[in-house]
Amino acid sequence: MSRLVVASIGPASSVQDGGRLGAQRYGLTVSGAMDRLSLAAANTLVGNEPFAAAIEIGPVGASFTARDGAVRVAISGAPRNADIAGSPVAMDASVTLKDGETLTLGFARGGAFTYLAIEGGIKGEPVFGSLAVNARAGLGSPYPRPLQAGDEFSVDAASGAPELRIELPKPVSGPIRVLLGPQDDEFDDSNKALFLESEWKISATSDRMGYRLEGPAIKHLHGHNIVSDGTVNGSIQVPGNGAPIALMMDRGTSGGYPKIATVITADIGRLAQTSAGTAFRFKAVSMAEAQDEARKFAQLIRSLPDRLRSSDTVALNIEALSDANVAGYAVSAVDAGTWQVTAEP
Amino acid sequence: MAATLLPPRLLPSGDSAVTVEFSRTIDDVANQRVLALDKALAASPIEGITETVPTYRSLLVHYDPCAIAFDALGEKLLALAGQPLPPVTKARRWRIPVAYGGEHGIDLEDVAKALNTTPDDIIARHAGGDYKVAMIGFTPGWSYLSGLDKSLHMSRRQSPRLLTPAGTISIGGVQAGIQCLAAPSGWHLLGRTPVRTYQLHRNPTFLTEPGDRVTFFAIDHKTFEELDRAAEAGEIVAEQVVA
Numbered sequence: 001m002s003r004l005v006v007a008s009i010g011p012a013s014s015v016q017d018g019g020r021l022g023a024q025r026y027g028l029t030v031s032g033a034m035d036r037l038s039l040a041a042a043n044t045l046v047g048n049e050p051f052a053a054a055i056e057i058g059p060v061g062a063s064f065t066a067r068d069g070a071v072r073v074a075i076s077g078a079p080r081n082a083d084i085a086g087s088p089v090a091m092d093a094s095v096t097l098k099d100g101e102t103l104t105l106g107f108a109r110g111g112a113f114t115y116l117a118i119e120g121g122i123k124g125e126p127v128f129g130s131l132a133v134n135a136r137a138g139l140g141s142p143y144p145r146p147l148q149a150g151d152e153f154s155v156d157a158a159s160g161a162p163e164l165r166i167e168l169p170k171p172v173s174g175p176i177r178v179l180l181g182p183q184d185d186e187f188d189d190s191n192k193a194l195f196l197e198s199e200w201k202i203s204a205t206s207d208r209m210g211y212r213l214e215g216p217a218i219k220h221l222h223g224h225n226i227v228s229d230g231t232v233n234g235s236i237q238v239p240g241n242g243a244p245i246a247l248m249m250d251r252g253t254s255g256g257y258p259k260i261a262t263v264i265t266a267d268i269g270r271l272a273q274t275s276a277g278t279a280f281r282f283k284a285v286s287m288a289e290a291q292d293e294a295r296k297f298a299q300l301i302r303s304l305p306d307r308l309r310s311s312d313t314v315a316l317n318i319e320a321l322s323d324a325n326v327a328g329y330a331v332s333a334v335d336a337g338t339w340q341v342t343a344e345p
Numbered sequence: 346m347a348a349t350l351l352p353p354r355l356l357p358s359g360d361s362a363v364t365v366e367f368s369r370t371i372d373d374v375a376n377q378r379v380l381a382l383d384k385a386l387a388a389s390p391i392e393g394i395t396e397t398v399p400t401y402r403s404l405l406v407h408y409d410p411c412a413i414a415f416d417a418l419g420e421k422l423l424a425l426a427g428q429p430l431p432p433v434t435k436a437r438r439w440r441i442p443v444a445y446g447g448e449h450g451i452d453l454e455d456v457a458k459a460l461n462t463t464p465d466d467i468i469a470r471h472a473g474g475d476y477k478v479a480m481i482g483f484t485p486g487w488s489y490l491s492g493l494d495k496s497l498h499m500s501r502r503q504s505p506r507l508l509t510p511a512g513t514i515s516i517g518g519v520q521a522g523i524q525c526l527a528a529p530s531g532w533h534l535l536g537r538t539p540v541r542t543y544q545l546h547r548n549p550t551f552l553t554e555p556g557d558r559v560t561f562f563a564i565d566h567k568t569f570e571e572l573d574r575a576a577e578a579g580e581i582v583a584e585q586v587v588a
Contacts, residue, residue, distance in 0.1 A: 024398045024407075026543065026551040027485045127545065137485050137526060139545075182356035182364045227371050228482060228489070230398040230405025232362045254400055254482030262359035265410075290360035291410040298411050 002069035004118060005152040007102055010060025012112075012207070014133035014146045015122055016249075018051030023128050024253040030233070031132040031139075032249050034113050034208060034272035037301065038077035041166050042117035044304040045074030045094040047159075053124065053131040054117040055147065059275070063104040064116065066097035070158035072119035073097065076166070078111030078273055093165035093311055094119075096158045111273035120156030134250060163311040166304065175283035176271050178236065178261040179290050183226060186258035187238075191218050195244070195260055196282055204276040208250040211271065217242030220258055228256040234263030234271070246271060266293040350378065353403075353426045355419045360410050365422055366403040371519060373491060375402045376479050377430055380556045385425050393418065399555045400480040401489065436477070438558040440584040441523065443472065443514050443536040444569035450514070450536035459499060468563055470494045471514075471535055476521060476559040481551075486525030486543030488553045493521040505531030512537040512573075514561070523553070536563075539572035540583040547579045560586075 016039065019032025033039035033056055040050035048054075055062075061080065064073070074094040075082060082089040082105045089095050089103060091114075097103055108114060124131040124141030133140030143151055184192060194216055203212035213236075224240040231237070235247040237257040246263060247255070263271055264285065274280055285293075356364040365382060368375030383399045386406075393413030398405040408418055445468045446453040457464045476490035493516060501517045506529060509515070513524040517532030524530065525542045538561075542552045553559070564572070576582045 022396055023485075023551070024396055024405075025481065025555070027481045027483055027487050028543075029485075136528075179357050179359055182358045182366075227369065227401050228480070229364060229366070229400045229403045230358070230362075230482075232358050232405070232407070234359055252483045253398060254480065259358070262357070264360050287357055287360065287415050291414060294360045294410045 001154050002071045002099070002157045003067040003152050004071050004073070004097075004155050005065045005067055006147055006149055007063040007065045008149050009062040009147050009151075010058050011146065012058030012060075013062060014056055014135075015053050015124070015140055015143065016056040016132045017053035017130055019132055019249065020128045020130040020134070020139070024230070027253050028128065029134050029137060029250055029253065031130070031134040031208075033115065033132075034249055035077055035115070035269035037168075037269050037297075038113070038273075039115045039117075040301050040304055041076040041092060041168060042074045042115040044308065045076070045092075045164050045166055046072055046117050046119040047161070048117055048119070048121050050301050050304060052117070053122040054115045055122075057105060057114045057116060059108045059112045061104070061106045062116075063102050064097070065102040066099055067152075069099050071097045071155055072158035072161070073103065074117045074164075075105070075114055076117075076168075077114035078108035080108055080114055081106040090165060090311075092168060094163045096160075096163065108275070110275060112275060113272060118153065118155050119159060119161075123154050136250070164308045165311050167307045167309055169300065172267075172270065175281040176274075177264045177267050177285045177290065177293070178234075178282050179264060179287060180261050180284050181259070182229075182262070183258040184260050186220055186222060186226065187218065187260055188221055191220075192260065194218060196284055199279045199281055200244075201279055202274055202276045206276065208248055210248055210251065211246040211274075213244045213246065215243075218244060218260065224257055226256055226258050228254045231255045231259070232262060234265070234268045235259045236261045236263065248272065264290040264293055266290075266297040350374075350430075352423060353378070355422065356403075357415065358405060360415075362405055362407045363415065363419065363422070364403050364405050365426060367426075368402040371401050371479075371491065373477075376477070376491065377433075378426065379404045381430050382422070382426050383555070384431075385428070391418065391421050398482070400482065401491070436556055436558045437554070438560070438586040439553065440586055441514075441538050441540050441559055441561050442564040442568070442572060442582065442584075443538050443561045444564055444566050445471075445514075445536035447566060449510075449566065449569065450534050452515075452533040453535050456497075456499070456516075456533050456535065460496065467497070467535065470497055471516070471521070472561040472563055474521070474560070478553050478555050478557040478559060479520075480555055481542075481553060484524075484526050484528045486523075486541070486551060486553070487528070488523040488542055488559070490521040490523065490559055491519075493519055497521075499533070501531040502533065505529055509534060510537060512539060512541070514538055523559070537569065538583075539569055539576045540581070541576050544576075544579065547581075552581060552583060
């Protein structure tokens with residue numbers, strides 16, 4: 001066994017997986033990764049099941065040190081500068097930390113959450129089939145709380161498997177898609193239009209429980225108290241002050257505010273990865289389109305193993321880029337964090 | 346009777362859940378229908394349903410859209426929900442001990458004042474009620490009870506408290522509640538119970554189920570301490586009444 005020690009870590013970082021399903025009827029919060037695609041990509045890179053537990057790293061950075069042997073990990077999600085002793089480490093790729101080496105991840109450069117998956121997974125005691133941290137209920141394993149410097153994980157010794165990268169589809173941009181309802185009839189047409197046609201920003205006071213939206217106040221037809229009913233990930237409830245809240249993975253299982261719309265499954269991770277202060281819009285889609293997108297999203301998760309590539313091919317890309325530079329193209333830099341070409345202003 | 350029941354509304358809750366709404370208000374018949382549909386689904390599961398969440402007036406049905414589409418599921422749910430209510434079966438009945446007032450029920454005196462009566466009278470009216478667990482939600486084990494004496498209906502506090510203790514027994518609006526974990530609350534705190542409706546390593550982890558009946562009885566603060574220690578050690582300490 002090796003150990004992976006948390007050398008440093010910012011707030012809002014915790015062990016998360018596919019979530020704690022099956023006990024919402026008892027008020028048990030689901031929790032789980034804010035961005036399931038990135039969790040699944042990181043896990044797939046190190047041979048784990050897509051929704052195995054991994055470390056969800058919040059917007060601030062983190063560093064991890066291998067002890068008592070080598071540890072193989074992979075990172076995916078919000079892009080960051082990452083390095084081992086000054087050598088850049090790629091996002092969406094696996095890497096092996098030799099005994100004593102430290103992987104350092106910087107601030108998220110866009111987005112919020114990055115996933116560090118560990119080969120062989122995280123060892124812990126599942127509750128309702130999940131290791132996901134739900135700090136309010138004291139659940140999660142091996143630490144039932146956000147991670148702190150000094151925490152450590154007992155992990156499998158690195159297998160020595162060749163390093164891989166994963167080719168993810170180009171990130172979708174554009175509005176966050178929603179289905180209206182379940183209580184859109186608690187709002188008149190002009191307020192529904194205001195919700196769909198306005199620009200929104202995510203407030204800095206948001207957390208894993210809910211993303212508070214800044215924009216125009218949405219007015220209710222009959223006041224803001226409804227008899228509590230069930231919530232889902234992505235429910236957008238409108239409390240008395242008219243400022244909508246998108247309920248995220250640590251949501252309560254029921255709520256008493258009218259819910260104007262629900263973010264579609266395929267876009268919840270995208271909403272989760274929208275940084276505070278970034279302007280965005282919503283767009284209403286039909287049930288048929290939302291369910292079609294949900295099926296495509298499930299298919300994408302299933303297809304992740306087919307998207308693995310040998311890491312060697314990355315070196316070729318760098319050569320191609322340097323050729324491009326030689327040829328006088330306006331390729332100014334290769335971003336060590338993402339291997340994407342960044343345009344300088 | 347059954348013929349006069351209106352069909353429920355199907356409210357889409359995103360692409361992977363649907364709310365089957367029987368009423369917009371707190372209504373005992375609606376709650377019976379919610380629990381009947383929940384039971385019917387447990388007895389003959391529909392492929393693709395992953396989880397159900399009963400509430401006062403609606404059943405939230407989580408499903409996998411890869412396994413069943415909204416329209417097909419909706420038809421099946423409406424067909425099941427349209428069936429006559431099954432005869433009322435004997436529900437489980439719990440007697441829950443409560444230490445009223447003092448540090449355990451900091452709002453008891455104010456509630457008594459607001460209702461022009463004495464704390465003892467409030468205790469009698471609260472403990473004398475015959476309640477039903479209408480739903481469990483918000484935080485693990487938080488049991489929302491219907492059946493609160495009409496004379497105890499009062500609006501919630503103007504400003505919710507950010508933290509109220511584990512085991513709080515409270516009232517808010519037309520509802521009564523058993524709260525398990527420490528949590529924010531805008532309800533009026535009448536007392537505390539040593540009973541854990543949720544305890545992780547106990548069997549059962551969750552004590553109450555929607556549909557269970559509940560009554561309360563007063564205990565003194567010393568008994569509370571004793572029962573609290575026993576409960577901490579994993580005892581249930583609520584009395585189950587055998588009918």
